[in-house]
Amino acid sequence: MLYSIIMAGGIGSRFWPMSRREKPKHILPLVQGTPLIEATIRRVLPLTPLEKIAIVTNDYQKRRITRILPWLENRNFIIEPVGRNTAPCIGLSAINIYHHDPQAVMIVLPADHIIEDDDVFRQCLQKAVNVAKAGDCLVTLGIPPTRVETGYGYIQRNANVEGFTDVFKVKTFAEKPNYETAERFIQSGDFYWNSGIFIWRADVILDHYRRFLPELYDQLKEIGDRIGKSDYPRVVKKVYRSTRGISIDYGIMERAPTVKVVESGFGWGDIGSWEEAYLRAAKDEHGNSIEGEHVLLDAKNCYINSPEKLVAVVGLDDIIVVQSGNAILVCHRKKAQKVKEVVDKLEKMNNKKYL
Amino acid sequence: MLYSIIMAGGIGSRFWPMSRREKPKHILPLVQGTPLIEATIRRVLPLTPLEKIAIVTNDYQKRRITRILPWLENRNFIIEPVGRNTAPCIGLSAINIYHHDPQAVMIVLPADHIIEDDDVFRQCLQKAVNVAKAGDCLVTLGIPPTRVETGYGYIQRNANVEGFTDVFKVKTFAEKPNYETAERFIQSGDFYWNSGIFIWRADVILDHYRRFLPELYDQLKEIGDRIGKSDYPRVVKKVYRSTRGISIDYGIMERAPTVKVVESGFGWGDIGSWEEAYLRAAKDEHGNSIEGEHVLLDAKNCYINSPEKLVAVVGLDDIIVVQSGNAILVCHRKKAQKVKEVVDKLEKMNNKKYL
Numbered sequence: 001m002l003y004s005i006i007m008a009g010g011i012g013s014r015f016w017p018m019s020r021r022e023k024p025k026h027i028l029p030l031v032q033g034t035p036l037i038e039a040t041i042r043r044v045l046p047l048t049p050l051e052k053i054a055i056v057t058n059d060y061q062k063r064r065i066t067r068i069l070p071w072l073e074n075r076n077f078i079i080e081p082v083g084r085n086t087a088p089c090i091g092l093s094a095i096n097i098y099h100h101d102p103q104a105v106m107i108v109l110p111a112d113h114i115i116e117d118d119d120v121f122r123q124c125l126q127k128a129v130n131v132a133k134a135g136d137c138l139v140t141l142g143i144p145p146t147r148v149e150t151g152y153g154y155i156q157r158n159a160n161v162e163g164f165t166d167v168f169k170v171k172t173f174a175e176k177p178n179y180e181t182a183e184r185f186i187q188s189g190d191f192y193w194n195s196g197i198f199i200w201r202a203d204v205i206l207d208h209y210r211r212f213l214p215e216l217y218d219q220l221k222e223i224g225d226r227i228g229k230s231d232y233p234r235v236v237k238k239v240y241r242s243t244r245g246i247s248i249d250y251g252i253m254e255r256a257p258t259v260k261v262v263e264s265g266f267g268w269g270d271i272g273s274w275e276e277a278y279l280r281a282a283k284d285e286h287g288n289s290i291e292g293e294h295v296l297l298d299a300k301n302c303y304i305n306s307p308e309k310l311v312a313v314v315g316l317d318d319i320i321v322v323q324s325g326n327a328i329l330v331c332h333r334k335k336a337q338k339v340k341e342v343v344d345k346l347e348k349m350n351n352k353k354y355l
Numbered sequence: 356m357l358y359s360i361i362m363a364g365g366i367g368s369r370f371w372p373m374s375r376r377e378k379p380k381h382i383l384p385l386v387q388g389t390p391l392i393e394a395t396i397r398r399v400l401p402l403t404p405l406e407k408i409a410i411v412t413n414d415y416q417k418r419r420i421t422r423i424l425p426w427l428e429n430r431n432f433i434i435e436p437v438g439r440n441t442a443p444c445i446g447l448s449a450i451n452i453y454h455h456d457p458q459a460v461m462i463v464l465p466a467d468h469i470i471e472d473d474d475v476f477r478q479c480l481q482k483a484v485n486v487a488k489a490g491d492c493l494v495t496l497g498i499p500p501t502r503v504e505t506g507y508g509y510i511q512r513n514a515n516v517e518g519f520t521d522v523f524k525v526k527t528f529a530e531k532p533n534y535e536t537a538e539r540f541i542q543s544g545d546f547y548w549n550s551g552i553f554i555w556r557a558d559v560i561l562d563h564y565r566r567f568l569p570e571l572y573d574q575l576k577e578i579g580d581r582i583g584k585s586d587y588p589r590v591v592k593k594v595y596r597s598t599r600g601i602s603i604d605y606g607i608m609e610r611a612p613t614v615k616v617v618e619s620g621f622g623w624g625d626i627g628s629w630e631e632a633y634l635r636a637a638k639d640e641h642g643n644s645i646e647g648e649h650v651l652l653d654a655k656n657c658y659i660n661s662p663e664k665l666v667a668v669v670g671l672d673d674i675i676v677v678q679s680g681n682a683i684l685v686c687h688r689k690k691a692q693k694v695k696e697v698v699d700k701l702e703k704m705n706n707k708k709y710l
Contacts, residue, residue, distance in 0.1 A: 298690065298693070312697045315690030321683070327665040
């Protein structure tokens with residue numbers, strides 16, 4: 001059996017004030033007017049029927065998601081009592097799938113990625129599923145880089161995997177590099193962007209938890225023992241809270257000897273900030289990308305997203321102006337990463353109405 | 356008899372989006388939470404009882420003013436059918452006062468000035484009234500400059516007027532100077548800031564209209580002949596529309612040989628833009644002046660006025676952010692004068708809901 005697991009627990013706070021606790025990034029129509037999570041679900045539907053798709057998220061976001069996608073049912077959700085990075089999130093999904101079918105293959109996808117060619121995407125996934133079925137490895141999709149990019153992690157490939165075209169053993173994972181390193185990666189020709197999309201059998205990934213994250217493995221076992229029992233929600237709540245927040249990349253992928261990468265040229269992007277939304281957006285002759293009513297005087301290369309209010313910009317270049325609900329962001333484009341700190345500050349002030 | 360005429364026809368479009376057609380600058384609590392027009396009226400009440408105070412404005416703004424100052428009556432308003440600079444505005448007032456009492460002295464005041472010492476202000480006005488009563492001159496208040504200021508007009512004094520201390524004949528009026536000229540004015544010691552506050556007898560100023568603005572004088576006479584008659588509103592509407600928009604400074608003050616200036620050290624200011632509001636406002640240790648909820652990261656010397664929405668500024672210095680109703684202004688402080696052009700643009704687009 002084949003499952004799709006869509007990770008949708010994050011808020012995407014770099015997209016504040018559009019993104020909020022109850023309106024996370026993957027709900028936003030950042031591209032072509034469709035919420036990213038909806039595009040993600042529709043993209044895998046031809047591979048995995050709806051009853052085999054599960055969204056891992058919290059109760060908050062579940063309510064919000066079902067409001068825009070009312071055809072989702074309770075069984076399409078795996079609820080995290082708290083957010084704890086990707087290793088616990090994927091582990092919780094794996095233990096649930098394992099309960100129904102230990103050898104089931106699971107596709108693990110972030111809810112908020114941009115993918116340009118859905119057909120090629122599914123072809124690559126199908127190939128990865130075929131590789132994963134053998135049960136001797138973890139599989140990930142590697143994106144051939146199209147530019148020097150310091151915002152993504154990289155994967156270095158090793159030898160070809162026999163019997164498959166464009167499937168390679170993985171030599172190393174590299175975190176977000178600086179510019180010179182990224183340049184070197186691309187010149188070398190054997191690096192891919194790390195898509196954060198994974199394909200493996202439930203039993204195989206759980207065995208990797210046992211080897212590399214034994215404490216988390218025990219916690220997942222404790223949860224797994226209660227699946228289908230009346231105290232499952234209580235146990236999940238208690239045990240999951242005590243797990244350590246660690247990423248699957250750091251916890252398993254970088255350490256596992258058996259990772260394989262499928263070269264995947266389907267046009268991929270992870271829009272991480274308003275700056276990246278600007279770079280991807282259509283622009284007028286002054287380099288401005290504008291959503292909403294506006295008056296611009298002496299303003300170039302600005303990103304304006306304000307569907308509710310008119311925005312006038314006078315004498316400023318390279319700025320981001322985003323208005324949503326009760327808040328306004330005015331940010332230099334080069335500082336778009338710092339928007340997360342605004343949210344951190346609001347959290348510290350416990351100013352919930354802006355979160 | 357003594358009258359106070361308060362000119363309140365302008366919008367103050369440099370204070371958009373706070374200032375709007377129906378919410379002009381003099382309605383805004385730009386200083387100490389009191390609308391500027393209310394402060395202006397209260398300031399002259401000890402000199403001229405309420406029934407001798409008239410506000411010259413349009414129907415629009417009259418409604419708005421009476422909403423915040425419900426103790427004003429119809430007789431406290433002189434209605435301009437259209438806005439036409441200060442010469443027609445003052446002429447219309449003069450002709451109305453002349454009808455009741457030709458030799459009445461009238462004090463003419465803009466509605467939106469800042470005055471720090473109300474007692475000294477009234478003492479200066481009283482002195483000016485005494486000078487004006489003789490009927491041989493036009494009187495204005497001159498403010499001893501406290502800094503090199505290129506945003507105001509200047510008045511050069513001549514010889515002392517006999518019988519009065521600190522009252523002088525006027526040598527010349529000078530328009531807003533450049534920095535070097537302003538410096539020279541101040542070093543010379545015989546220049547004042549032109550306050551735009553005037554004191555004269557109704558018959559005397561009308562005689563000056565006859566001499567220097569004869570066409571307008573005839574138009575005012577035509578209006579004056581209908582005062583108290585049923586067709587007055589119709590005639591005002593028709594005649595006033597055809598008047599030429601010209602300032603009293605350019606039309607009369609700069610050409611009249613009989614102008615006197617009263618040295619007036621009461622602390623005066625005409626806040627002309629958000630930049631000047633910033634300069635006058637209290638600031639925090641980073642030079643930011645902030646009204647409303649906010650989060651600032653790497654932001655210095657900013658002016659933020661957003662009582663309705665939280666504003667986050669990231670990585671930007673010297674900017675103005677003003678939110679009001681359905682619009683947001685983001686402007687470099689050095690470009691604050693250009694806010695008027697935003698309003699001009701909206702007018703050209705005929706986008707009334709933002710005006």
